[in-house]
Amino acid sequence: MSPLARQHETVIIGGGIAGLACARQLHDNGRPFLLITEDVGGRIHTSADGTVNLGAYYVTSDYHHVNRFVDRGRRIRWRRVLRGDQDGSFTRGNMPLLLHPLQAIRFLRLMREFRHHHETFKQDCLLISQDQAIRADPLLWGLYEEEAPEFIHRHRIEDIARSYLAPGAQGTAFTSVDRLTAFTLLVGVLPTITPAFEYTFRFDLLMSGFEEAVVLDSVTDITPNADRYSIRTRNQGSFSATNVVVATPIDVSARLLDLGLLKGPNYAHTFLIRGNLRRPWAQATYSLFPEGDPTLGIARQNGGSILFCSVSEDPDFGHYFSTWEVVEHQHWNPAFHLEGDILLECEQGPGLYLVGDHNVCNLEDSYVTGVYAANHILGDSGAAKRGTRHDA
Numbered sequence: 001m002s003p004l005a006r007q008h009e010t011v012i013i014g015g016g017i018a019g020l021a022c023a024r025q026l027h028d029n030g031r032p033f034l035l036i037t038e039d040v041g042g043r044i045h046t047s048a049d050g051t052v053n054l055g056a057y058y059v060t061s062d063y064h065h066v067n068r069f070v071d072r073g074r075r076i077r078w079r080r081v082l083r084g085d086q087d088g089s090f091t092r093g094n095m096p097l098l099l100h101p102l103q104a105i106r107f108l109r110l111m112r113e114f115r116h117h118h119e120t121f122k123q124d125c126l127l128i129s130q131d132q133a134i135r136a137d138p139l140l141w142g143l144y145e146e147e148a149p150e151f152i153h154r155h156r157i158e159d160i161a162r163s164y165l166a167p168g169a170q171g172t173a174f175t176s177v178d179r180l181t182a183f184t185l186l187v188g189v190l191p192t193i194t195p196a197f198e199y200t201f202r203f204d205l206l207m208s209g210f211e212e213a214v215v216l217d218s219v220t221d222i223t224p225n226a227d228r229y230s231i232r233t234r235n236q237g238s239f240s241a242t243n244v245v246v247a248t249p250i251d252v253s254a255r256l257l258d259l260g261l262l263k264g265p266n267y268a269h270t271f272l273i274r275g276n277l278r279r280p281w282a283q284a285t286y287s288l289f290p291e292g293d294p295t296l297g298i299a300r301q302n303g304g305s306i307l308f309c310s311v312s313e314d315p316d317f318g319h320y321f322s323t324w325e326v327v328e329h330q331h332w333n334p335a336f337h338l339e340g341d342i343l344l345e346c347e348q349g350p351g352l353y354l355v356g357d358h359n360v361c362n363l364e365d366s367y368v369t370g371v372y373a374a375n376h377i378l379g380d381s382g383a384a385k386r387g388t389r390h391d392a
């Protein structure tokens with residue numbers, strides 16, 4: 001069917017990892033669709049010179065779906081990370097863990113158990129919604145309902161939380177630990193116990209065979225209409241579909257679907273810099289900062305450029321650099337929604353699906369939500385053919 005035909009079985013709105021995952025799964029099972037998106041990639045965004053990801057920065061070895069579509073780059077080694085403490089000092093690598101060995105043992109045990117449950121959860125989410133899968137696992141559901149500070153106190157890991165987890169949360173979640181649930185905190189710090197890598201995303205592989213089904217446009221409205229949905233766009237007029245998969249950032253989805261409460265938003269500015277870092281940041285590959293610091297992270301790239309991430313639009317670069325030139329700047333407004341325990345259901349009506357990172361924020365969990373929606377559309381025959389389940 002021509003992409004610009006007006007009637008479709010399925011329309012996917014949004015061409016980030018979640019929408020593209022849905023498209024990949026439908027295409028692999030021989031089902032037609034139209035994908036309408038403002039851009040391809042969404043928050044996977046590489047600098048114009050192709051050297052650094054200014055949005056999603058790393059993948060981990062647990063990203064079983066996403067890893068099929070990336071060229072892995074440098075491994076993120078924690079011994080090369082400098083972590084800032086509230087007192088202004090910086091410690092290298094796993095020093096905060098070594099200083100508190102009993103807390104470190106308790107923390108690593110908790111992380112191992114969490115990782116195991118998270119792996120099973122992702123498998124389950126291919127066939128049941130995230131909402132149902134979290135509620136079905138007492139450990140995950142407990143963590144989703146527990147505030148992170150309570151969790152930290154209950155497990156007596158306060159020192160590690162301050163000197164190790166807080167800079168990690170600042171660098172990956174762009175917020176402070178006390179604004180997160182225990183579940184979101186542990187998802188955010190999973191890369192500390194899982195091999196993590198920089199990457200180049202291969203959209204050519206992910207989109208292979210369905211490039212023609214993608215239309216660049218902006219959806220302004222979704223209206224139920226008898227047994228179909230009418231989808232209005234800014235430039236190409238209206239389309240109709242039996243199934244609609246909404247894979248836009250959650251603030252946009254909330255507008256399109258008239259959703260109620262959302263998690264709180266987090267903001268960031270990422271800058272690609274050419275210049276010379278001052279000490280101590282010049283001596284580390286990655287630098288993380290204490291809670292409340294406007295700087296979120298610094299990553300020195302192999303080619304000599306530097307990724308600088310801040311909550312400020314106009315950071316005090318002179319504090320960190322002896323010389324600098326801003327080559328590129330990206331404002332993530334918002335970057336994601338992480339604060340609070342709102343849990344949204346994927347099925348928003350008959351044939352109407354909400355996918356993306358609104359419940360669990362990272363590339364792999366977002367991918368899985370897209371596959372889930374596709375599997376639902378495919379029904380039994382699709383589930384039998386889905387072929388994307390990974391045995392642990």
Ligand SMILES: Cc1cc2nc3c(=O)[nH]c(=O)nc-3n(C[C@H](O)[C@H](O)[C@H](O)COP(=O)(O)OP(=O)(O)OC[C@H]3O[C@@H](n4cnc5c(N)ncnc54)[C@H](O)[C@@H]3O)c2cc1C
Nearest residue numbers: 014015016017018038039042043056057058219356362363
């Ligand atoms: C700075 C930053 C760093 C991150 N770091 C990591 C990391 O290192 N590792 C990790 O796993 N995750 C990371 N994340 C999170 C990760 O990027 C997201 O969880 C994931 O990309 C979400 O994918 P998505 O498809 O749900 O949404 P998006 O990628 O936002 O895709 C949404 C799509 O919808 C389209 N769209 C929006 N509005 C409309 C409309 N009205 N009509 C049509 N289309 C529309 C957009 O053009 C876009 O293509 C990071 C995010 C940010 C911002």
